[in-house]
Amino acid sequence: MPAKRLIDLLFLLLYRHRRKHMGVFLLSTLIVFVLLSFMLTAQSLHHTLFSALEQQPDFIVQKVRGGRSVDTPTAWMEEFARIHGVERVAPRLFGRYFYEPNETHFTLIGIDPFEAQSSKFLETLVAGLDLKCFIAEDGMLIGEGVKAVLDHHHFFDYYVFRAPDRSKIEVPIMGTLPREAAVLGNDAVLLSAERARTILGIAHDHATDIALFVPNPLERDTVRDKLIMAHFDTRIIAKSELEKLYERLYNYKGALFLSLFTAVLLSFMMILYARYQGLHGSERREIAILRAVGWSIKEVLSLKLLENALVAFGAFALGFVLSYMYVFFLQAPLLREVFMGFENLRVHLWLQPHLEGATLITVALLYFTPFMAAVLIPVWRAAITEPLEAMR
Amino acid sequence: MIRLEHVCKTFHEGTPEAFEALRDISLHVAASEMVILKGISGSGKSTLLSIIGALSKPSSGSVIVGNQSVAKLSDLHASHYRRDTLGFIFQSFNLFEELSVEDNVALPLIHAPITHDEAATRINAALERAHIAHKRKVRAALLSGGEKQRCAIARALASDPKVLLCDEPTANLDSQNARAFCDNLLELRALGKTIIVATHDPIFETLEGVRVVPIVSGRIDS
Structure with missing residues (x-):
């Protein structure tokens, strides 16, 4: 059979459950937006700071x-x-x-x-x-x-x-x-x-x-020793120490945010699970009809996976576009202050577009895995119940 | 064609809520035969249909359809068995209201290993046999009750099954549409389909050449 009928069915299901999907879509977009905004801001700052550090003397x-x-x-x-x-x-x-x-x-x-x-x-x-x-x-x-x-x-x-x-x-x-x-x-x-x-x-x-x-990293320790030997009344600041200092500061804020985000993500999963746990009658009936006309549990799950993956992917794409605009076009108002702070003059740092594939993959994994688990477990439970019961 | 031997079905087995829905059912249905499972609500006739349709597994006993034992099929084999051997017709039609008649009829064939042309031929044949071809592009939501049931028949026939299982098929139809449905079933029997109908509608007892099997409290009442 051509895929067209499957696609028609897919869009029909999206349309039928549009209210539920819309709620989940908006919530998911918000989650992705917040997470990616943080990641993009952090990454841009990290990139800028460490690029600047690279130019410092050893x-x-x-x-x-x-x-x-x-x-x-x-x-x-x-x-x-x-x-x-x-x-x-x-x-x-x-x-x-x-x-x-x-x-x-x-x-x-x-x-x-x-x-x-x-x-x-x-x-x-x-x-x-x-x-x-x-x-x-x-x-x-x-x-x-x-x-x-x-x-x-x-x-x-x-x-x-x-x-x-x-x-x-x-x-x-x-x-x-x-x-x-x-x-x-x-x-x-x-x-x-x-x-x-x-x-x-x-x-x-x-x-x-x-x-x-000192271009050769293997010689830096020796150079440092010789500097100390030459003059005892000196303070020697190595670039590696500055890097560690920056990294510690950066990781501290990152860890703080990730802790908060984990709590939000758990709440998100619970909301999703609660939403899909209560599959309403018409959705149970859909699953039952498909099972009765010869669809296997795997085929039903694939269809529901595809249906929800479209919602999840749409939310992810929108969340990504919004966060990209927020960070790099609007320069991340509020969020930037969380990272930057200022000791002396307020820094109006310009966040430069910088995106790493690994970041996107990390966010996608953090988002898609709980999403799909929260959706598929209730659907699977509905698919293994006796179809005639659901169709009455 | 269909052979059930000492079939029992107990729900919530091993718990205080255990309930025996079927007790020692033995039934033989020949090819091209039409059997009416007659009984009141809760007598076990729908449970029997779901066991024949491999939607539910019996607690004990054997179920043979054609040469295939269907009592203990895995989910994948059971779904292939339903797709290739059976057609289901339900009381409340169970159509996807927003899909067209044609798309509803195509549902069982979406995962079938057949070509586009073959699927189109089967869909056309099913629509013709169910007398609903003229409404093929109409959304199911816009059909009358009788038309919806004909659409459901067409869907059941899409994979050209040997067996049709009908669960209270006339419960939502008026007498005229119920009569038309029965005529349609007789035509299908004439084409060689084996038909089992679970119902308490007396109209089926008036049909020529059908066998009525009364079910009372999960047993065949002899």
């Missing part, structure tokens, strides 16, 4: 005095460069600048335009900006968070910093960092190295810290 060395970080002598760089395995050493100039009117901090970063060409981190921040103009004007590039604060206080074109020697330094605003750089540069102010030194009060023979690049 080690950061800071000089410590009396347990607090102080400026690091740049003379150490030569010594570090001689350690076997170290590919590149670079000074970093940055510091937190207290912005009193808002009681907040900007992160001032001094950049050397030549170094900007070779640093992936700076490359990301200044991508697409006119560096020549930036150098010529000796201005600054500011993050979106900084711009919002300065705009609020009518500093549209420049800002006047106060140096430690009480002098005032007016720095023109040359532009805003791209939206994609928000995760790194929301509170950042990029200035020339010279200006940063003046404002932050960092001497010419010092830097905030020193970055080391």
Whole structure:
């Protein structure tokens, strides 16, 4: 027999049970929407954060005095460069600048335009900006968070910093960092190295810290040991430690949400089961008729599986489309705050579309398995009861 | 054609609610014979039909249809047996109201291992034999009671079965439609179908050449 009659029957069943299916469809769409919105937001943030982390140096060395970080002598760089395995050493100039009117901090970063060409981190921040103009004007590039604060206080074109020697330094605003750089540069102010030194009060023979690049992971432990041996008064921050820190923070929020979601999923299963458990008379009769005219239990189950799979798949597809739009077009209002929070300036991080097949498969398994189990068990129970009883 | 030997059926066996629906039923039905199982509601005639139709298993005894023992068939074999050997006609028609007459008749053939052309031929033949071919495209919901029963007959005939089992088939029909139904059954018997009707409608006793088997409290009343 052609499949057409089976398809006709399938759509007839969908139509006949439209009220029940509609309720389940809406509930399922909501469940998929919530779960996928969470997953997509988390994944996008994870991807962005870890991509940013990849551009960080393998080690950061800071000089410590009396347990607090102080400026690091740049003379150490030569010594570090001689350690076997170290590919590149670079000074970093940055510091937190207290912005009193808002009681907040900007992160001032001094950049050397030549170094900007070779640093992936700076490359990301200044991508697409006119560096020549930036150098010529000796201005600054500011993050979106900084711009919002300065705009609020009518500093549209420049800002006047106060140096430690009480002098005032007016720095023109040359532009805003791209939206994609928000995760790194929301509170950042990029200035020339010279200006940063003046404002932050960092001497010419010092830097905030020193970055080391060690491409071979097998050599990193040895390099770390040698750094400790070279100077006991140092704090060494490894990229792997930062990764662990991020991962812990990320997993903590993920686990919290998954715990909540498990409770919701269990409720969803119970609602579904209760809904299908009470197969009403006409549905029992349908099953009985099919059994009486020669359909096996397996064939009846296949039909009901197909009928409910269409509802489940439709809800999944709609839930996916809605969550994709919510996360990547509307930028996940409310949900984003759960993940991001903010310590200093509010981050307006732009969630970039990023989707992994494994995520979709995980959500699909979490959703379809209980759905089908909750639907098929009552149908199977109806199919094994005596058809004549159901048809009376 | 059909041979039942010492068939018993007890529901809720081994519990305080145990109920003997059939007690030691032995019945032989020849090919092309029409047998009327007559009895009041609850006498066990429908249970007997469901056992012959392999919709229910007997507690003891044997059921042979053709050369096949159907008492202990697996679900898959029982469904093939129902599809290929039997046609069921019910009291309340049991049609899919939103489907057309033709689609209702096609239901038993959806999983049958036959070609599209063969299925179409069988559906046409069944519609003709049940005198409902002119309504083939009409939705079952729009049919009269008599037409619905003819549609149910056509569905029962779709797989060209050897045996027709009818459970109170005239209970929802007026006397004119009940008479037409009986005539239809006689035509089918003439075509070689073996027919068993469970009913308490006296109209069947008036038919020529039928055997009436009274069932009382789960036994054949001799």
